[in-house]
Amino acid sequence: MTGSLNLIGLGLSAIGPGVAIGLIFAALIGGIARQPEAAGTLFGRAILGFVLAEALFIITLAIAFVLK
């Protein structure tokens, strides 16, 4: 069996952001359910958090392809 260990690291690095994004959107849905009129503001903030969490994985993705 051949392959790159990089991809295992890539899979591992997806765990953290995956959990984080789930928590962020769970909190968003909870927030909107409590206060539907604040949906617009909450969505912007949630997207910001989502982006920061996702960045971790994206950086790993780039590195996994760069480092051979």
Place this chain on the structure above:
Amino acid sequence: MSLTATIAAATIKAGDEFHAPSAGIFDLPSIADSGITKSMVLVTFSAVLILGFMIASSRKASVVPGRLQFAGEMVYGFVRNTIAREAIGSEKFMKFVPFLFSLFLFIIVNNYYGIIPLVQLPSFGRIGYIVPLAALAWLVFIGAGIKKHGFFGFLKHATVPHGVPSWILVLLVPLEFLSNIIVRPFTLTLRLFGNMFAGHLLLALFAGGGAFLLQDGNIVHGGVGILAFVMGIAVSFLELIVMFLQAYVFTLLAAMYIGEAIADEH
């Protein structure tokens, strides 16, 4: 589940092996040896397309908007109200709206190239096209900050947080400098690039794997191949969201950096 099945089925075969698509799918040969690639043509065409759309939608502007004018105004209103005004604040945002609006349109058109039939190549899957955009965003927010606070004033504004004991500042200032000034253009670039690159690769994997399995001759493999195509269609819809979201996020972050840079001292 179907993904694992696809990969398992693809690796069973001994003879002509399945080669998963790699980063090489972005290296298209230049058109007629002229050094011009498909991505270059697409990026140029996107500028023409946006220019044409904006001219057409604003040329016969009237108080009661026509269909085209309404579409143009909707996009403009979205960028101005939900991105620029929210992130920069209602006093000074108008100065930056043209920049953010062009940024948003340029990115979203180039992203959607990835799923338009027959085009199907996101030009931002090549990192070189994104670097100038991120550099531009970096220059704009640094420039706006320096114009507002002066050079050293901006450095202090961006790197020295308030209400922190001075002995922690020794640790905090280099970190803030790194995260607020150095790293930002890199994450902007990598985020857009990574999403477009990975999305295109994923679509190519499902389409290529599905086609390979269908041509395999084995009826079970053929069934899995159809499943792969169905997954590919599902991923296309996901990409539809991701492509919009990345354009939105790039513009939003650029706007937030500007808003932070020109914020008043507390």
